[in-house]
Amino acid sequence: MIRLEGVTKRYRSAAGERVALDAIDLTVGRGQVFGVVGRSGAGKSTLVRTINRLETPNAGKVFVGDQEITALKPAALRAARRRIGMIFQHFNLLNAKTIEENVAFPLRLEGRPDVEVRARTTELLARLGLAEHAKKHPAQLSGGQKQRVGIARALACGPEVLLCDEATSALDPETTDEILSLLDELNRELGLTIVLITHQMEVVRRVCDRVAVLKDGRVVEEGATADVFLHPKSPVTRSMLAEGEGGESFDASIVPVGGRLAKLTFRGTATYEPELSRVARSVGVDYSILSGRISRIRGEPYGQMVVAFTGGDAEAAVARLSERGVVVEAVS
Ligand SMILES: Nc1ncnc2c1ncn2[C@@H]1O[C@H](COP(=O)(O)OP(=O)(O)OP(=O)(O)O)[C@@H](O)[C@H]1O
CATH class of the missing domain: 3.40.50.300 (P-loop containing nucleotide triphosphate hydrolases)
Known part of the structure; x- marks a missing residue:
């Protein structure tokens, strides 16, 4: 146009x-x-x-x-x-x-x-x-x-x-x-x-x-x-x-946790599903949620969070989440 x-x-x-x-x-x-x-x-x-x-x-x-x-x-x-x-x-x-x-x-x-x-x-x-x-x-x-x-x-x-x-x-x-x-x-x-x-x-x-x-x-x-x-x-x-967002971006350098940090993005109805806990249970991994928000972009829901995977197979959790359409990005 x-x-x-x-x-x-x-x-x-x-x-x-x-x-x-x-x-x-x-x-x-x-x-x-x-x-x-x-x-x-x-x-x-x-x-x-x-x-x-x-x-x-x-x-x-x-x-x-x-x-x-x-x-x-x-x-x-x-x-x-x-x-x-x-x-x-x-x-x-x-x-x-x-x-x-x-x-x-x-x-x-x-x-x-x-x-x-x-x-x-x-x-x-x-x-x-x-x-x-x-x-x-x-x-x-x-x-x-x-x-x-x-x-x-x-x-x-x-x-x-x-x-x-x-x-x-x-x-x-x-x-x-x-x-x-x-x-x-x-x-x-x-x-x-x-x-x-x-x-x-x-x-x-x-x-x-x-x-x-x-x-x-x-x-x-x-x-x-x-x-x-x-x-x-x-x-x-x-x-x-x-x-x-009020200047609140995630700063990994000041978070006192170990493990593998990952930013997870859920879109559409997946936003409301308990995907993370299902995956964690199935691969036997623990996680801490370090930041997160659920909102909408032009009406479409999304959820985005930073988590630390600890005490288990973080690689398997990342692979399983990716298979389920969750976008997983490394956090530094
Ligand atoms: N009529 C003009 N004569 C001279 N310089 C201009 C003129 N209009 C804009 N500029 C310059 O061109 C550049 C872009 O200006 P513009 O107004 O398009 O930016 P903007 O992103 O809309 O900024 P703002 O949000 O402050 O309005 C600026 O450096 C501005 O000073």
């Missing part, structure tokens, strides 16, 4: 040249929720803004559907942008206009007939739970309600793609959750392809099918969210994940 090929963006300023995106290749499938994460300055905003050409790359191509966005003339670009909605961290609403006028705005710009504008606006306000606020102004709404207005406005022209630029970063955790549930619903019900940039790993864990990790304008890791979260490869991914 979206393809970036060798996308490079450089900014020139008094301080010199800065490469914000360095030959990025990325593919987002139709109907996916795709997360782009990275630390401040990694290039996330620049990347998402090349998709609707709010930023024009210095080199490379951007495709949305079968259209090359980077090759479009102004009139064709305006038409293409109707297929690409966008929401922002600070909502970017028109403060002098009412909520319904904000939502109607893109339709009015397109010159749609009044009857159609009113019908579509009413439908969107009802869909997003905003009907009772139609005549209010943005200043009278909470952050979560303002973001709903932003989403309604982004959906007005019936886009296939929704770009979210730190859309939940200005919201409290409860409201973030509510907006993420809404994005999840829109993805599932409308088949909307969503590209979401964030510095919050928790946002990716909740809603993204796939994720790319950006550092200094390059993709350092990319894959299915569960794979990247459970088996992160790059140091930046590891450290961002550890921070998301």
Whole structure:
């Protein structure tokens, strides 16, 4: 649905040249929720803004559907942008206009007939739970309600793609959750392809099918969210994940146990099965659990724990667990 090929963006300023995106290749499938994460300055905003050409790359191509966005003339670009909605961290609403006028705005710009504008606006306000606020102004709404207005406005022209630029970063955790549930619903019900940039790993864990990790304008890791979260490869991914868990990463050097240390990952329904105790019993090994958590990644359960096998055949336990689909990794 979206393809970036060798996308490079450089900014020139008094301080010199800065490469914000360095030959990025990325593919987002139709109907996916795709997360782009990275630390401040990694290039996330620049990347998402090349998709609707709010930023024009210095080199490379951007495709949305079968259209090359980077090759479009102004009139064709305006038409293409109707297929690409966008929401922002600070909502970017028109403060002098009412909520319904904000939502109607893109339709009015397109010159749609009044009857159609009113019908579509009413439908969107009802869909997003905003009907009772139609005549209010943005200043009278909470952050979560303002973001709903932003989403309604982004959906007005019936886009296939929704770009979210730190859309939940200005919201409290409860409201973030509510907006993420809404994005999840829109993805599932409308088949909307969503590209979401964030510095919050928790946002990716909740809603993204796939994720790319950006550092200094390059993709350092990319894959299915569960794979990247459970088996992160790059140091930046590891450290961002550890921070998301309150900095609690396992440190073998301070654990006073012997034996063989292993990180076990269970996915799906295996998460809730007593696999570890079954295997330990069958091969006659003891184990201590040194850290562990059970959670969900985009709704799929997983369990991950670090154990020390002692007093028995640890090799046999590892082999038996692997046979049963548990991913076993060495811990150092
Ligand atoms: N208009 C601009 N002019 C000059 N430099 C810019 C401009 N926009 C971004 N940059 C620089 O490009 C780099 C990438 O910026 P970008 O905003 O894309 O990163 P980001 O990952 O979204 O960061 P943040 O989370 O802080 O917004 C940064 O070094 C930034 O200072």
